[in-house]
Amino acid sequence: MSAVLGIDGGGTRTRASIVDGERVLAFGESGSIKRLRVGADVAEENLRAVLKDVFAQAGLRGVKAASAGVASATMPGVKEWVTGVFDDFGVERSEVVGDEVIALDGAFKGGPGILQIAGTGSNCIGRAPDGGRESAGGWSSRLGDEGSGYWIGLHAVRRGLRALDREEPTRILETVGVLWGTKTIEELVNLGDSTPGPDFAALAPAISELAEEGDAVALGVLQQAATDLVDSVLLVRAKLRRKHNPAGEVPVAWIGSVIGKSRLVREQFFAGLHRAAPEMPVGKTEVAGIEGAVWRAQQLAKSAG
Template sequence: MAFYLGVDAGGTKTQYVLGDEQQVLGRVQGGTIKRMRADAATTTRNLDKALSELAALTGVSLRSVTRTCIGAAGITVPLVTDWMREAFGERVGGSLVLVGDVEIALDAAFFGGSGVLVLAGTGSNVAGRSVSGRVTTAGGWGPVLADQGSGHRIGVQALRDTFLALDEERSTELLPEILGLWGLADATELVAYANKIPAPDFSALAPLVASCAERGDGVARGVLSREAGELAHLALLVIGRLRREAPPEWVPEVAFTGSILERVGPVRRGIVERLERELPSVKTLPGVVDPALGALWRARVG
């Protein structure tokens, strides 16, 4: 029997999925194995722990794996790829395929076919794969330049709109909620805290913004609506590129992944509403895709 390993190597956590030709046999989550994010001792320790747990869970020796696919950002960086090739080569059998994290997410949704993926978690990105297999992206330029609809951007924009509301003498639940979350006394303390170096984790505000929006807060709703619109705009740009080489009957399909699109309903609904308004033929897939399963699919097909 052949065994295959799919790995989604994120910046803070790594997902490992072991399967045979037909089914998933086991799954574990471990710490990062990206050398850009942690030193060699830490990544080695994280990898050994996760592989040991996966072997114990499934009863399968990792030396019997036929092929592994790892999806990660930064695969053009030798520090990342060289370490992964060496570390997995010493611990896991078979061949190794290294691809970008966007590609395994697309594979999870479209199994090598064409389509568009909208990703929004701490950061954001929109990617599409054409009928010829060419991958194109929009956004994803980091928190200063882009990251529309991301947790970080939602948090920053919520703070900006909260203080604009103060200037305009409009009320918003966001101010007391943010003060409570960060243990601050008033807006003056919030100004100092938000501008400190290093900066606080602005993405931590995203669930709070979503909660206020669901309760009807106009400022919070405005933040989420605007961010959804900007992500939808990026998706429309990618769809436009894919259409240039697609047959006339091609119908764009859009999938979603990331914590914001899984948990912050107004952002996802806002994206879908704009896409359907501007492209009535568009098909949006339910739920969120699992990139680790895309890596497993690619490991199986080679």
């Protein structure tokens, strides 16, 4: 048996693929398996559902190796939980790493580079030619994740409320009210301040649309998001240079819906990096994290002999 399994468990959805050599035997999707986001029971249900799907597609009862990139992989019990489910599906050898790790290998296949993640959350991770790693951000939605979908939604509401105080024109609060089903500012504030609260990341597409239509407050939010993402890349670049002294520039790749789907963020992200480091190669297409999970699973299978 030479088939391997790759899992990309992001904050919003989970992707799984079974590959044998160059042949993709199965691919499936389910909801998030991030326990902090959906809870342990739903995460378990989503993981088992996607595994049942891909193993049925492939017609297999086990695989030689599996690599799972999971948001919040370092949280207590997550690795043991995923490994236990893998055991139930006949996985011979497995690893559970952060989703940023599989995305980095999806871009660079073990080689040097910097990856900016900007989806529901954000994180930047870099690897030097000597294998050393550096990072910036990824400190959770409440404490960091600048430039992420969550950050955009949260700060759009905050700036919308400040614009209301200043009597500045913006459609942000009107738009959020429609999406949240709130009829007054008081209802909107109470819902936004509740625990666990609404899905701020889900507001990001609407904020991007408002910015495209010329809403100055929404545009300011996206401009700040792009600036923060550029700053994260430059910070990791500086740390790699200071601590690992790479010869020349290392390439930059990216993944996530904020850069992928928001034209304004994407263009300003590219432009900001070019201004700061004109010689630094920046990928123009989005990385597929699932490809990194499969690649890592294949390396794991090879090391097992």
